[in-house]
Amino acid sequence: MVWITSMGLAVGLTMIVFLLGMIVYNGLEVFWPKPVVRLELREGSTAGLNNAPAFGGVIVKTQEKAVQVLASEGETLAPQREYQLFVGNKDVYGFGYKFVDNTEIVAESRPPEIVVAERLEYGNAIFVPKELKLADGNTVTGDDRQFEATLESLVDEGNKRRTEIRRIERDQIGDLNRKFDSIRLARRSIEAKGGELSPADREKLAELDATSTALQAEYELKAAKARELRDLQHANQIVYTTLDGAERTLPTGDLIGFYYPNTLSLPGKAGLFVHRFWSFLSDEPREANTEGGIFPAIFGTFVMTLLMSMAVTPFGVLAAIYLREYAKQGVFVRSVRIAVNNLAGVPSIVFGVFGLGFFVYFLGGTIDRLFFSLSLPTPTFGTGGVLWASLTLALMTVPVVIVATEEALSAVSRGTREGSLACGASKWQTIQSIVLPASLPGILTGLILAMARGAGEVAPLMLVGVVKLAPTLPIDTIYPFVHLERKFMHLGFHIYDLGFQSPDSEAAKPMVFATTFLLILLVVCLNLGAILIRNHLRKKYRTSTF
């Protein structure tokens, strides 16, 4: 028997280790820079790009050919293999990945002059640089010793300018837009009174018009400044040839970074790895989420999980206290308990539908009618948002917290309770100052389970507030700082979106692994945080072992 049981454990452990290992390996491998090969094809081959005799890219994998040529009698064939190459330059080819038959290849090389550049659009470019056309009319050729340094400073400059443009367009112009919006609402609230306008109202309207004109002028100024900066981004250009020989020109302002993949030393690769990983963590997504980072998704998941915990804990704990401490134990309480336990087994999409119907349409709609009637028909709370998503998940995970809390409460010994009552404490005093502190570690265990389930849930969120791309974060520096009505991004949904809704599934695949890795990492971090708090409390409220 011991063998069967241990085998069960071993199989489970192997599967988990394998799954985690695969996710970690594939998720991190994405960021490790790989060499670029240049492939020369046999004469007359059409396997390349644009019938060119050579092309190249990053070898993603090598595999047996899907369609094998059958050997005729007495003939032995060499193993028929093919490469999957990441060829980049999507703007030139229209695709990013290509299979090539090994028999078509005559020679492979790794020329040191090849550059991989990350761009704003069309993904990475893989090329041999030809020259830089600078704004002052000078040119720096690709084999010049100054080339790398010059390009680097141009890219840096471009990145700084891009941040500046972003600051102007998003923060300053966004700020102006909010002011325009409040003027519009103020005007509507005056006009909504109807009938003849009083002199005071008319005066106010005129005042609003004046402010509006002033704001418009300010807006023009900012927009002009942004345009000017944008034009500067196109001032310097890089001319390069792709590995199949096509020549392209690109403004350096469109580049985010570049490196020479075939000359990188190990520390250089490691540095690039860290840099790319960090960009992935801290940047916003680009190109339909297949490029750039996933910061908004991480942040959205974090905020939602936190809000959910804040909602589910008091709710679940109070319910459990009533069930365990106050309710008269009997058939009714037992059936309530069974119902609560079964609630944990209801499919999550059902909670999503309920959240949409109750929270979003009913509660949100009511709030909009009562407090945000001026901005109707544009909904404020009457549409999915981070608050409704958190509440929906809180509802879904509340049974977990109730069950764990009940367990913890019943573990507090009768002797301890009687000790408190004998000191002249009331029942509620006993609960709040003796029973609850002693059961906090157990309650936190419930919360950890709830968070683990909530953070990874996707289905209900799709109905109550998750979006593919959210322009703003749910918490920012603009008053009132926490925007509960905003839609948000979520790692789980991001995985679904990348993997199954993406126009280029090959390009998205590594991102899916990386995102999965981060989702797991986030859940682990949240849980570790809660476990640390729990252990601290356990030490503090260690119950008697005597």
Place this chain on the structure above:
Amino acid sequence: MPAADTMTETRAIRPKEQSTPAAGAPTPIEGPFDQAYIKIRDFNFYYGDNKVLHDLTLDIAERHVTAFIGPSGCGKSTLLRNLNRMNDLVDGIRHTGDILVNGHSIYDPLLEVIALRKRIGMVFQKSNPFPKSIYENVVYSLRVAGRNRKSELDEVVERSLRGSALWDEVKDRLDESAFSLSGGQMQRLCIARAIANRPEILLMDEPCSALDPIATAKIEELIHDLKREYTIVIVTHNMQQAARVSDRTAFFYLGKLIEYSVTKAIFTNPANPQTEAYVSGRFG
């Protein structure tokens, strides 16, 4: 010696009583006495349909130690737990008769059970310190009564811990968890907690049953000292202990009071043959 000098004030609600009997020589008190502090009258008690206490009538003297002895299941603990209405927590209980403390019925509907428990401290068989610091354990009864003045609490902690002969051992680590104490120390902490609010009566439910002989000796010594201030009722399985610490002893059997007398009389010259059989160890 617990700081007797800090405890010299007497409360007005009690008649001044001079005699503090010297250890080992209890003052003989005969019959129902005037100073009876707790009066139990025709008390019957039921768990559901199960009658566990039968027509009990006995008086407990103020500032004496009264021991309840008897074999397991004889109802002595149940009676003790009725004195501060701890049995109220149990479903399906019922009683007839009455218990008077200082002349007032504890079942008076106007009396709040919380107020009653504030006047009656209790020490349990299994020490049950709260998951708090030593300091917070002692001042718990004051905190729940809404008394939070730091100077008062500090004073109470020192007085109570001295009173339970624990002060010297823990005075430097009052902020540590109560669970860092040894078993005997925990029980003395529970005693300190019970006397922090200066109750009138101290109920002890087999306070030494889980302790080693040295810790037991310390607590017995403590009971001797506490007798000057408190009316103590102790339930014990240990005959020697009853003989050592109590002034009067009540022997229960199957929910009935078999014999109640001065401790010395119970152990040397019991009137009832059942009592004799029990104290001499022939049954129970």
